[in-house]
Amino acid sequence: MTIRIAIADDQELVRSGFAMILDAQPDMEVVAEAADGAAAVSAVREHRPDIALLDVRMPVMDGIEAAKALRAESGTRIIILTTFDQDDYVYESLRAGASGFLLKDVRRDDLVHAVRVAHAGEALLAPAVTRRLIDDVVRHRTGPRADRAVLDRLTAREREILLLLGRGLSNAEIARALVVSDHTVKTHVSSVLPKLALRDRAQAVIAAYETGLIVPGASG
Amino acid sequence: MTIRIAIADDQELVRSGFAMILDAQPDMEVVAEAADGAAAVSAVREHRPDIALLDVRMPVMDGIEAAKALRAESGTRIIILTTFDQDDYVYESLRAGASGFLLKDVRRDDLVHAVRVAHAGEALLAPAVTRRLIDDVVRHRTGPRADRAVLDRLTAREREILLLLGRGLSNAEIARALVVSDHTVKTHVSSVLPKLALRDRAQAVIAAYETGLIVPGASG
DNA sequence: TCACCGCCGGTCCCGGCGGCCGCGGCTTCG
DNA sequence: CGAAGCCGCGGCCGCCGGGACCGGCGGTGA
Helix, strand or coil: CCEEEEEECCCHHHHHHHHHHHHCCCCEEEEEEECCHHHHHHHHHHHCCCEEEEECCCCCCCHHHHHHHHCCCCCCEEEEEECCCCHHHHHHHHHCCCCEEEECCCCHHHHHHHHHHHHCCCCEECHHHHHHHHHHHHHHCCCCCHHHHHHHHCCHHHHHHHHHHHCCCCHHHHHHHHCCCHHHHHHHHHHHHHHCCCCCHHHHHHHHHHCCCCCCCCCC | CCEEEEEECCCHHHHHHHHHHHHCCCCEEEEEEECCHHHHHHHHHHHCCCEEEEECCCCCCCHHHHHHHHCCCCCCEEEEEECCCCHHHHHHHHHCCCCEEEECCCCHHHHHHHHHHHHCCCCEECHHHHHHHHHHHHHHCCCCCHHHHHHHHCCHHHHHHHHHHHCCCCHHHHHHHHCCCHHHHHHHHHHHHHHCCCCCHHHHHHHHHHCCCCCCCCCC
């Protein structure tokens, strides 16, 4: 079964270059080309290719916007191409649901390989991008946070209290939430603070975030 | 200049297979082999290769432990190999400073390519792993947080106040830090809270984290 | 058995916090 | 020019928060 491909890039040479490489593959076929993002979107909607190669920089609508527009749509998997590996582009692209992010200096078999990988439902990034992604993951979501251990100093109930403190609840609200007296809450709080060497409930909020007890963006 | 390589795997066949592939490259040379992690560590220390291929599952000391041990050390870049793409392995490996994570069913030129990429200081992951890493990044650290826009409602000074609030400083401490009267601080705080629909300074801390004004783990 | 600890509850106390009102000086904009 | 906004400063007040010190209950382990 041949892999059907659409290519969008405002530079004609780049387009035809990529098209030539891919069309040369026995199992690949370039079914559509477009010079801007809007044209790319309609081309994809019309031809329903398996893969869409989108350049980031394009007139009318850039590749990332196009990717967003096509996100839910069809089974088309998207590979973003760019000359620069700007951070913003990378993250935007990935958020837009791209299955690949390549620099245009890509070797021809890497390009072909990327298409196959994307078609298989997996993903492939340019090495420099991979590097940054890894750094990011390691830096920010570095698994169990080191100082998470300090939470062991707290009892289960106290961790619960800390969690609610971290949500910004007042003592009275915590009391209602846990169905206890608000005096009880105060004693628990008074137990948590010294254990973690905190002065405030404000600092308790910090502790909740820094220990990973609460993760920013986790809806609830 | 030839790329010097060490290979560690407890299965002799796998070792020699990889060694054969790499040694066949004109610019690569396998300078050491090891059957367990401890041996791998000492082999690397002795031969100082450019690249070390480490299997995850090994007796005595597994590949990840070995990677950690070698982390700071020398200029040796590490590629982790495994038969399974267990999540834990991936994150542990990346945290251990690995420049690559490949499955053993890797195509021979991908292996060679990975070595070159790692040697160039960049990184390469197996496609399935890349997929998961992307999903993770997109899910958890979805770039500039949406509600970061609310910070525009604050003046520069007020954002500064919010930042210090987020660090857990008391009004007096903020006053000292900004060299103003503590009453001034209070007015600023009283200006920030309603603007962001907050009740407490505790909730202000939450806002500081949730808007990305403060990032957990940022040493500060 | 007794001691210890976690959880729950209560009282007193005061200090910091946050709301509200007002003041002046400054720049920016209409 | 006046108006509006930001910054800095001040006073007053009510209340929540957190500390100190007390009690009771249940479970665990020496």
